[in-house]
Amino acid sequence: MKNCEYQQIDPQALPTPTPPPHHGGDGDRREEPRRPRRKWEVFPGKNRFCCDGRVVMARQSGVLPLTLGLILVTSGLFFIFDCPFLVKHLTRCIPVIGGGLFVFVVITLLQTSFTDPGILPRATPDEAADIEKQIDNTGNTSYRPPPRTKEVLINQQVVKLKYCFTCKMFRPPRTSHCSLCDNCVERFDHHCPWVGNCVGKRNYRFFYTFIVSLSFLTAFIFGCVTTHLALSACSCSASQGLKVGKAWCLLCRRVQADILFIKNMLKNSWALGNPVLELVICFFSVWSILGLSGFHTYLVASNLTTNEDIKGSWSGKSGEDVTNPYSHRNIFINCCSVLCGPMPPSLIDRRGFLPADESSQTAGADIELPTVATKSEINVCTQGTKGLLESATRSPLLSTSCPQGKPQTAHTCPDSSPAMNSDPSPELSTSCGARHIASSQGDTSPPRHTKTRSKKSKRAALHIPNPAFDVPVSPTSPDTGPSSKARDHKSASFASLH
Amino acid sequence: MRQQAAIAAKVFIQRDYTNGTVCQFQTKFPSELETRMDKQQFEETVRTLNNLYAEAEKLGSQSYIEGCLACLTAYTIFLCMETHYEKVLKKIAKYIQEQNDKIYAPRGLLLTDPIERGLRVVSFPALSVVDGKYCLCIERSLRWNVPQAQM
Numbered sequence: 298m299k300n301c302e303y304q305q306i307d308p309q310a311l312p313t314p315t316p317p318p319h320h321g322g323d324g325d326r327r328e329e330p331r332r333p334r335r336k337w338e339v340f341p342g343k344n345r346f347c348c349d350g351r352v353v354m355a356r357q358s359g360v361l362p363l364t365l366g367l368i369l370v371t372s373g374l375f376f377i378f379d380c381p382f383l384v385k386h387l388t389r390c391i392p393v394i395g396g397g398l399f400v401f402v403v404i405t406l407l408q409t410s411f412t413d414p415g416i417l418p419r420a421t422p423d424e425a426a427d428i429e430k431q432i433d434n435t436g437n438t439s440y441r442p443p444p445r446t447k448e449v450l451i452n453q454q455v456v457k458l459k460y461c462f463t464c465k466m467f468r469p470p471r472t473s474h475c476s477l478c479d480n481c482v483e484r485f486d487h488h489c490p491w492v493g494n495c496v497g498k499r500n501y502r503f504f505y506t507f508i509v510s511l512s513f514l515t516a517f518i519f520g521c522v523t524t525h526l527a528l529s530a531c532s533c534s535a536s537q538g539l540k541v542g543k544a545w546c547l548l549c550r551r552v553q554a555d556i557l558f559i560k561n562m563l564k565n566s567w568a569l570g571n572p573v574l575e576l577v578i579c580f581f582s583v584w585s586i587l588g589l590s591g592f593h594t595y596l597v598a599s600n601l602t603t604n605e606d607i608k609g610s611w612s613g614k615s616g617e618d619v620t621n622p623y624s625h626r627n628i629f630i631n632c633c634s635v636l637c638g639p640m641p642p643s644l645i646d647r648r649g650f651l652p653a654d655e656s657s658q659t660a661g662a663d664i665e666l667p668t669v670a671t672k673s674e675i676n677v678c679t680q681g682t683k684g685l686l687e688s689a690t691r692s693p694l695l696s697t698s699c700p701q702g703k704p705q706t707a708h709t710c711p712d713s714s715p716a717m718n719s720d721p722s723p724e725l726s727t728s729c730g731a732r733h734i735a736s737s738q739g740d741t742s743p744p745r746h747t748k749t750r751s752k753k754s755k756r757a758a759l760h761i762p763n764p765a766f767d768v769p770v771s772p773t774s775p776d777t778g779p780s781s782k783a784r785d786h787k788s789a790s791f792a793s794l795h
Numbered sequence: 796m797r798q799q800a801a802i803a804a805k806v807f808i809q810r811d812y813t814n815g816t817v818c819q820f821q822t823k824f825p826s827e828l829e830t831r832m833d834k835q836q837f838e839e840t841v842r843t844l845n846n847l848y849a850e851a852e853k854l855g856s857q858s859y860i861e862g863c864l865a866c867l868t869a870y871t872i873f874l875c876m877e878t879h880y881e882k883v884l885k886k887i888a889k890y891i892q893e894q895n896d897k898i899y900a901p902r903g904l905l906l907t908d909p910i911e912r913g914l915r916v917v918s919f920p921a922l923s924v925v926d927g928k929y930c931l932c933i934e935r936s937l938r939w940n941v942p943q944a945q946m
Contacts, residue, residue: 346836404869427807449812456812470816484816501872634854637862639880640873641852642910755865 342480350647359490405507414497415483425465454622519579851883
């Protein structure tokens, strides 16, 4: 009928589950699996799964332990040293509010880290073949790779969909491929090392709630600690009659006058040393976290992702009249749709069981095309798929899943080409991941000077989005200004990669 | 003697992005199915699926209430409660099952629920119309008798 003929499959040539070989042996893993395997065990991306597939994280946990540690330590010091004092001198609500905020922060952090961000499963061989068939409808069986972009019209705005060589599909709008996780993620915002996961469609609301509540928590602790110090200074100065309100008003003068006094107290009293540590951590955190919250509030209100904002997709930089086609043109509706919209389901069926005949294969990663019986016509689709693989082997890496990044990041897998991924990928991605882990452990260990300084620089610079071309996130980056100016840094780093 | 051969073919239907990132499929009738089924029925199926997905992703008062409540409880209610989206997905599964029983299976076609393959193309060795979130795939399988080569 047309150029694509369907392959006649000889049932005898079809791959059937092989009966156990009679020469007895050792390899009975494939013939009789001890237990049915779940799909997460053969997932081709670089993710880590826990609790039998219920928890999804990036393979490198990044600095998530540090994030948790800082939050726990700071809050712990607050509850131990500041709360008793403030309960006595102020009100009992302080630990209640602090406790509520702390619980909120930890829960949203864990949800951001452990939720599937919106990973798109890779295309099956049939789908990949069909895509190529659609692109190459002339029946030409050349082995060139399919074109990399496809234009669609979204709300009267032309949007280019890019082809992902790793996942073998045209990425849906707003989807980007994360090089660290080696997955296409829907509504990709950025890969956040602080939470150890990508931030995408499904966990953006958790992430936003996390940073907003963390802003409140750090500001709250900062305020409480300052009050504690001020009240302590006031009371130590034997100004017994001062009320709290006046203490605040006098704080500035008091702090100036009592700097030396406080220094002496630090030397003499251990109990006041801890609040100062909290003060320092909170001071630097407040600025960076508040800046980040403000930035993401702007993104939410405009229905943008960090990725799109950094690339300037809808800002009309190229001179064309472009507008964001996804925006609802109303700040309130934008906020509601992003934060309160329906929760989409996870598209990767992590806990499903593999079919028995696929238990030895990777899901969607390898292509097992049956050999054609004699006299049957070769399927253009089949040949096209094979051609796709071969051409992908030969094609340059540049626009594919593995980014070139800053050399010191070493988060890239320089020779993990998409073609390699098209072969049984778990082994290769495992090895690639191992290489990542090995190299990244050298990198991500914050050789940290002071926690605060590193924290500030990291906070400012680490929320670097992955542009669609899989640019890696650099965990080690030079100091930048307050986090809202992280955009400049991000632009610079992005520019340097082009 | 005749040699029997099975043919498995898949027809993929792409997503329709003209209205944004909501899950919609193109209702264009694929030419490969012209001999297999009625165009109207196909378009009816796809339109109904589009409506169901639109309902799942609708921004209405119900989703807002659910979202706000979830936010106030630090999203822990997602662990206990079935979301609106999941409820509609069940409806979609039921609808697809009905369509298969009534329309597609008698014609040797099978429509597969997209969620089974991550809302992407779903393929099936028997006839399947795979309804992927990013592709609708219709797969058909035919058996016919092929004369032996030697004869």
